[in-house]
Amino acid sequence: MTSCTALRRLTTSALALAPMIPALAHSAPVPVPTSAEAAQALDLAQREIAIRSVRGEANRTADVAALIRDRLIAGGWAPGDVVVTKRGETATLVAKWAGSDPRLKPLVLSGHMDVVEAKRGDWVRDPFGPVIEDGVLYGRGATDMKFDGALMVSAVIDLRAHGYKPRRGIVIAFSGDEETVMATSAALANELKDADMVINADGGGGTFADGTDKPLFWLWDGNEKAYADYQLEVTNPGGHSSEPRHDNAIVQLAQALVKVGAYQFPPEQNELTKAWFERAAQFQADPAKAAAMRAFAANPNDAAPLALVRADPDLVGKTGTTCVATMLSGGHAENALPQRARANINCRIFPGHSREAIMAELKGAIASDVVKITDVTDGSITPPVTPLRADYVAAADKAIHAAWGRDIAILPNQASGGSDSMFYRANGVPAYNASPVFTRRDERMSHGLNERVRLVNIKPALTFYFNLIPDLTK
Ligand SMILES: [Zn+2]
Known part of the structure; x- marks a missing residue:
């Protein structure tokens, strides 16, 4: 069987039953990210990486939350709509952007602000530097997941600046201990039980052909073991x-x-x-x-x-x-x-x-x-199977092709590791891990040494969100 027939076969499966989302008459054209917007997103990522949000003494996750809160307020959010909650040594951030139709359940944009410990002596560069060299950003959180989180938050701020008005409310919900005990992850999922869907930037992602910035395929997680x-x-x-x-x-x-x-x-x-x-x-x-x-x-x-x-x-x-x-x-x-x-x-x-x-x-x-x-399982849950929502599949397909081109193969996936999404799924809210960021296979350094990400991702990732978020909320 050729890959072509494999793909064609798939179009007859439930995965491809996604109807085209009708463009609403009043919907604005999708904005093209500007260099200023890209610079803003990168600046936010660098500032976040510089804050040591690691579990234990001197955990500064609350400072990451305050940084994001200030950006959102500067971007037009009312101070009362951005809530940073201290939870033990860490914190959560929940920012609400009300939709024009209060009957619709909100879309949750999920991420986490904490990172795994990194020792300066083990790294070539300061993990809490951050450092940019030859189009690559180095630092703890470059891939997991401060860069991703900054892109997501920046894109929402940009959409607001472009005059977008969501019909469905949008909630940005960032946890503070995803890498360790996940208590804030569970707390947020319980607070947001009434959500329509969760898009989590902490999972999925694309792969570049080895040694190049040419995108090969993109993967999103719709379930986890x-x-x-x-x-x-x-x-x-x-x-x-x-x-x-x-x-x-x-x-x-x-x-x-x-x-x-x-x-x-x-x-x-x-x-x-x-x-x-x-x-x-x-x-x-x-x-x-x-x-x-x-x-x-x-x-x-x-x-x-x-x-x-x-x-x-x-x-x-x-x-x-x-x-x-x-x-x-x-x-x-x-x-x-x-x-x-x-x-x-x-x-x-x-x-x-x-x-x-x-x-x-x-x-x-x-x-x-x-x-x-x-x-003797410690605190884990067995979430039910997330249903495949046709509106998500259609919006994600359109968004990733708009971002990275028509040739990208899309691989729906079931993750073997856990994320914040499992707590939403356990509450019956469909959650999809769909990072638009691409990496080279030999540069996968999540949790490891010399974590890095390619800056060539910034504009496509903003384009991804400029498509995806309105399609799921207009
Ligand atoms: Zn993560």
Whole structure:
């Protein structure tokens, strides 16, 4: 199957049932970002990066919130419509722009203001510098996600300056601890339960062809897998190691772990992962693997392609639930029979299953009376499957093509990691992670050293929002 037929096939699926959004008679033409607007967005990103909004002592997330608040007020927001709330050592920002039709539920533009710790000594440049060299912005938050957040906020300010008047209200909601405990993420999602939809800049994104600024494909996340930890434990009476018994806790746990290691959860597929495999196959360099990806999309139960796809760590997570052993402890002395042996099993649950159901499946795979299994997941949730909204798909397609050209392939995706979006989804609000920023594969440095982003992104990203936001709120 050629990539062309893969794409054509997709146009008959639900993903492409998006109707064209009729342009309203009174809607203004889409503005073209000016150099002044691009400079404003970059300035905001640099100022944010310079603020050390890292969990722990001297967490300055509230200062990032104050900076964004001041920009919004300067851009025409009433001070009472921009609320910065101190929450412990961190803060949240919620800015409301009322729509002309109060009956419509608001669109939420979501992001986070905190970043992962970065040590000056490990970086080539000051992570809280920030530094621009050869068209590249370096600094903690360049990709995750101060640059993205600044583009989103700037675009909304620009739209207001251009005289845009939303029919549906727009709420900018930025959390302050997404990278750590996500308490503010959950709090914001609960405050904004009545939202119509969430666009989150903290996820998705595009890929440039290696070594160039030529956009290849763009990916957005419409779902994510849930996180779970289960503890396996075996306890024995113990005793002296010179008098071995056959019920040794370490051996019994090891036998259970071998079974978990060999167990394969059933292959699964949903609209997002099916579309992802169909479209991503064309960017797979290995022809055998590309063929397997297409075959898996056509029939997830076909054993040979399934095995090939599951052998690739980049792909296996999109084929179903996965569980792996991640920690192990046991015994208390070299010369004693172990009284206790424990292991942690970490699972990434395919959307649509509860943690209880996955635990029961693991228990069945282990099939042992002596191994106790306990759900020890800390504060995670299993959000339901986000419905694919045709209005979102149509608006996102139009916006990314307006920003980066007609040739960009669009890959709907199911993320394997969590974001603020899961809390909105858990409340029944559809959330899509749709960063318009492109990166080169070898420059993906989120959470890592020398995080960077290419400035060539600024105008296309503003164009993306100038299209997307009105299409979802006019
Ligand atoms: Zn992030």
